[in-house]
Amino acid sequence: MEKLIHSLLEHIGEDPEREGLLKTPERVSRAWQDVTKGYHEDPNAMVQKALFEAEGHEMILINDIDFYSMCEHHLLPFFGKAHVAYIPGKKIVGLSKVARVVEVFACRLQVQERMTAQIARCLMENLDAQGVAVVLHAQHLCMMMRGIKKQNSFAVTSEMLGVFKDDSKTRAEFLTLIQEKPWN
Ligand SMILES: [Zn+2]
Structure with missing residues (x-):
């Protein structure tokens, strides 16, 4: 995912190597794992328990x-x-x-x-x-x-x-x- 974000930054006309963006791919990757964590959770089991x-x-x-x-x-x-x-x-x-x-x-x-x-x-x-x-x-x-x-x-x-x-x-x-x- 970090590679994708690096490439996305280039595609929108940014420089992924400038200081403010160096850690952005890593941060975005973590944020996406968080906001899509529902794929790894089973709501049926959650209710049943x-x-x-x-x-x-x-x-x-x-x-x-x-x-x-x-x-x-x-x-x-x-x-x-x-x-x-x-x-x-x-x-x-x-x-x-x-x-x-x-x-x-x-x-x-x-x-x-x-x-x-x-x-x-x-x-x-x-x-x-x-x-x-x-x-x-x-x-x-x-x-x-x-x-x-x-x-x-x-x-x-x-x-x-x-x-x-x-x-x-x-x-x-x-x-x-x-x-x-x-x-x-
Ligand atoms: Zn929409």
């Missing part, structure tokens, strides 16, 4: 999970917040694991729509939940820095499975809850 018996069947919502991902079309970051809810069947999962599942899928090359669906399906299948809802709000640097330069636009994607898809009341409750902020 943290399952507990459910005691109720009320909605469990984890709001405002920060995430950072890389768009597969431009290799530029997109980042924002994930809102994830589920209605348990027989199992629940440790709350922190939901955020970890978001992180694993974020740390792969992504398009926002697929990432949303992957998070929802992973939880639905491993929890055997009655329903899962995922909404992602994100800003894409590939839109903000280049091309159409839509500086402040957010892309919003959602995936509704099970009762969130079939029951409009459950879906409406989720959509209301994710707009409520604890400090309001």
Whole structure:
């Protein structure tokens, strides 16, 4: 990877041998390993290891999970917040694991729509939940820095499975809850 970055620097018209850039290939290589570490992690196993018996069947919502991902079309970051809810069947999962599942899928090359669906399906299948809802709000640097330069636009994607898809009341409750902020 370091060779590639060295060559990339030349291709954009830089001098990879100048002092400020000498260690850049090494640094970029480490940064890329970090932001793509999700390829070496198994989100299914992660959830399976943290399952507990459910005691109720009320909605469990984890709001405002920060995430950072890389768009597969431009290799530029997109980042924002994930809102994830589920209605348990027989199992629940440790709350922190939901955020970890978001992180694993974020740390792969992504398009926002697929990432949303992957998070929802992973939880639905491993929890055997009655329903899962995922909404992602994100800003894409590939839109903000280049091309159409839509500086402040957010892309919003959602995936509704099970009762969130079939029951409009459950879906409406989720959509209301994710707009409520604890400090309001
Ligand atoms: Zn892009």
